[in-house]
Amino acid sequence: MSKRQLAMVMDLNKCIGCQTCTVACKTQWTNRNGREYMYWNNVETYPGTGYPKKWMDLGGGFDAAGDLQEGIIPNIEADYGVPWDYSYDSLATFDYTAGNEKAGLRPTSEPTWGPNWDEDEGTGNFPSDNYFFYIPRICNHCTNPGCLSACPRDAIFKRDQDGVVLVDLDRCQGYRYCIAGCPYKKIYFNPKISKSEKCILCFPRIEQGLPPACAQQCVGRIRFVGFLDDEESQVHKLVHKYKVALPLRSDYGTQPNVYYVPPTEAPAKFDAEGKVIEGSQRVPTEELEALFGKDVHTAIKILKDEKEKRAKTGESELMDLLIAYHHSDMFRLDNNYYQEFAKESGKSLLAPIDERYSSGKNTKEITHFKVHA
Amino acid sequence: MIKKLTLGLMFFATSSLFAEPAITAIKVSNSIDLSKTKPNDAIWSRAKSSTIICYPQTTIKFNDKKANELNAQNKAKAANISAIYNANSLAFKITWNDGTQNIQLPQKSDTYGDGVAVQFAQKFDDPKKLPYIGMGSKDREVLIYLQKAVEKYFEPNKDIEHQVSRDNTNAFGNDLKKYDAAVKALAINEYHKVFVGEGFRSMTQVRSDYGKLGMDMSYKGGKWSAVFTKPMSDEYVDISKVGAIPASFALWDGDKLGRDGLKYLSSWVAVKFQGKKGGDALVDELTSEPTGDxxxxxxxxxxxxxxxxxxxxxxxxxxxxxxxxxxxxxxxxxxxxxxxxxxxxxxxxxxxxxxxxxxxxxxxxxxxxxxxxxxxxxxxxxxxxxxxxxxxxxxxxxxxx
Structure with missing residues (x-):
């Protein structure tokens, strides 16, 4: 457990599945160097296969007694999907006179699966009772990370100052037990460098007082970022004061720090004549309970009550929070905190290496990384 | 009945046959640069091979479900190990059977390379207090030479300009060829690493040219052969002034998703330098049979x-x-x-x-x-x-x- 914990809240009622977060993350971090197939941030349609396929069934996490569970390591071809691309070269070298049936612009590999392959499919019968909603997923920066516990090299660490979980790429030897250990499958093997990589919660941005790219770019303003112990932060209010934001699959025992406001605002079902069935639940509450635990019932009630209160009286702090008027309120990162922490601990910012090893007695040179002062 | 009796008698008569074997390092000329030795070099015909058994590491169990299933019934593997030395270096040749050649590939997430390692004890003056066999222990450090079969890999963050996929560049034709060549030049084609360890989880890579010396492995006819060469004296382990040293050996089978602790591991084995005095206590300790009931x-x-x-x-x-x-x-x-x-x-x-x-x-x-x-x-x-x-x-x- 870290001294403080940064957390993110995502309001699923407002996620429109536009994948802007996905793209913001991809262009910033994962469009190169063996990370092409990785989505540190992805938005999946629920119910759906997810990314990687059926990640909820792949094990990892902890049992009730606190023992790390075995897991299955997905692979690129079958479970994530090989990222295909189109090359200028294929166009430039294509013989347009040969009467080819296929166009010159061809994928470099045959597309078979990808992170949003089954987007918007959902389940049920249109229009009577079909439903789906989006779950944007990043690393949960767990308080009890499965990846960290599984690592046989102590290469994964949780930063004291904000609980961000990072891989020390100098120590990582690409053994991949972390992937088996993470129940969310949010740590990935980079085959090109033979090391594991994951969402870093944009710590270089955070240390400068900027929110993670996915949160900054979110057009639906569904993402709140702040310290859980900061009572002024909207994250604190949503998680602890109003208790409407809940962790995803907390039954895995990793104590995740990304919280979700469950989707409550689906339209009612229609009957055979296409008439609204009053009071019906299009998104089954049992599904929400499976994802967000038993507390989801209370959360739904609070959300409904506050919505009604707002409608009647025009007042509700919770509804104001969820409307998300200003980025400056949604993100409370307190730039000075990091500056002060660095000064006090004598550590430099922007050093993605576990300090436990940076003065290690065993190596003369620590890393190939350029550490910025 | 007669057969049983004979076997029993044989056991009594030749109990030394059942003792733990040692490896004898044969002295070769100082003019030979052993760090350049390859597994198939003629010089190895002068060496004497010992059969060393590597046992499946089962002290702790890892959390990779598929790998655990594949390794549940593992038997021990025999490796033929020989050694040569001169004033500058000690070289081991390790040969073992492996029906499948597994190479870790840079575009696949589920390939694991076959591998082999030699472990040296930093201190071995008291043969009863050797480092813990699993990568050393506190104040009893080990130096580990490790090589694995890889096609190629890249170090992180060296050259950002050449990190994007070739299809994401704006280049085509000759420019693309140039780009490919620049990327190829950044690749590391061999996995040759040296680590210092003082116990499981503590292994830390030695980051200098030190580890790039003298390792090679090749596969032929269902067998891997690997060579490791260590300087007789360096800042980590000095073996130049002794008659014998302890060494241990480990094998990885990529076909069974072997990596890290999913390996076959020998005990400390005595390596006797032919023609050098000393180290008898170590050899005795490591070759003697237990005397208890x-x-x-x-x-x-x-x-x-x-x-x-x-x-x-x-x-x-x-x-x-x-x-x-x-x-x-x-x-x-x-x-x-x-x-x-x-x-x-x-x-x-x-x-x-x-x-x-x-x-x-x-x-x-x-x-x-x-x-x-x-x-x-x-x-x-x-x-x-x-x-x-x-x-x-x-x-x-x-x-x-």
Whole structure:
């Protein structure tokens, strides 16, 4: 457990599945160097296969007694999907006179699966009772990370100052037990460098007082970022004061720090004549309970009550929070905190290496990384 | 009946045959640069090969479900190991059977390369207090040479300009060829690494040109052959002034998703330098058979150890309660076993990440980082310990044919 914990809240009622977060993350971090197939941030349609396929069934996490569970390591071809691309070269070298049936612009590999392959499919019968909603997923920066516990090299660490979980790429030897250990499958093997990589919660941005790219770019303003112990932060209010934001699959025992406001605002079902069935639940509450635990019932009630209160009286702090008027309120990162922490601990910012090893007695040179002062 | 009797007699007459083997390093001319030796060089015909058994590492179990299934029934593997030396270097050649050649590929997430390692003890003046076999222990550090079969890999963050996929560049034609060549030049084509370790999880890579010396492996006809060359003297381990050293060997089978602790591991093996004096105590210690009474030891060990450790048919202990002893006789020395029974705190290695099995702490750690084992001293009289060691030494998988 870290001294403080940064957390993110995502309001699923407002996620429109536009994948802007996905793209913001991809262009910033994962469009190169063996990370092409990785989505540190992805938005999946629920119910759906997810990314990687059926990640909820792949094990990892902890049992009730606190023992790390075995897991299955997905692979690129079958479970994530090989990222295909189109090359200028294929166009430039294509013989347009040969009467080819296929166009010159061809994928470099045959597309078979990808992170949003089954987007918007959902389940049920249109229009009577079909439903789906989006779950944007990043690393949960767990308080009890499965990846960290599984690592046989102590290469994964949780930063004291904000609980961000990072891989020390100098120590990582690409053994991949972390992937088996993470129940969310949010740590990935980079085959090109033979090391594991994951969402870093944009710590270089955070240390400068900027929110993670996915949160900054979110057009639906569904993402709140702040310290859980900061009572002024909207994250604190949503998680602890109003208790409407809940962790995803907390039954895995990793104590995740990304919280979700469950989707409550689906339209009612229609009957055979296409008439609204009053009071019906299009998104089954049992599904929400499976994802967000038993507390989801209370959360739904609070959300409904506050919505009604707002409608009647025009007042509700919770509804104001969820409307998300200003980025400056949604993100409370307190730039000075990091500056002060660095000064006090004598550590430099922007050093993605576990300090436990940076003065290690065993190596003369620590890393190939350029550490910025 | 007659056959049985003969075998019994043979056992008595030639018990030394059943003792642990040693490796004799043959002296070669100082003018030969051993760091350039390849597995198929003619010079190896002058060396004498010893059969060293590497046992499946079962002390701790990892959390890769598929790998655990593939490795559940592992038998021990025999490796043929020979050694040559001169004033500058010591070289090992290791040959072992592996029906499948597995190479880790840079575009696949589910390939694991076959691999091999040699472990050297930093200090070995007291042959009864060698480093813990699993990558050393506190104040008993080891130096590990490791090579794995890889196609190629890249170091992170060296050249950002050449990190994007070739299809994401704006280049085509000759420019694309140039781009490909620049990327190719950044690739590292061999996995040759050297680590310093003082116990599981502590292994740290030596980041200098040091590790790039003298390693090579090649596959032919269902066999891997690998060569490791170590300078006789360097800043980590000095072996230039002794008559014998301890070394241990490990093999990885990529076909069974082998990596890290999913390996086959030998015990400390005595390597005797031909024509050099000294090291007799070490050779004796590592080649002698345990003298205790196996049956008496078995009774004691089953009565005293099975509540925390799993071994042989004893599986009552919770899985993560204590280190599993299924192959402990294969990769531990008698001296280590005796020491651990009598004085469990002498060597307390970091086991699992303590967070992985919170209810089964193998040890506690104080503010100074000193580990204190959860295991109490089990026996104190020499006879009981010798008997227990004799039994524990029988705990090992049979050798693969």
């Amino acid at each position: 196996v049956q008496a030891g078995e009774a004691q060990v089953k009565a005293m150890c099975a509540s925390c450790h799993r071994f042989a048919d004893q599986n009552a202990a919770p899985a993560a309660m204590g280190p599993a002893l299924y192959n402990i006789g294969g990769y531990s020395t008698s001296a280590y076993l005796a020491e651990s029974i009598k004085e469990p705190n002498a060597v307390v290695v970091p086991g699992y990440n303590r967070n992985a099995h919170k209810n089964f702490s193998w040890y506690s750690v104080d503010d100074n980082g000193t580990r204190t084992t959860t295991m109490p001293p089990m026996m104190s009289d020499d006879k009981s310990i010798a008997d227990a060691v004799a039994y524990l030494k029988t705990l090992k998988a049979e050798v693969e044919k």
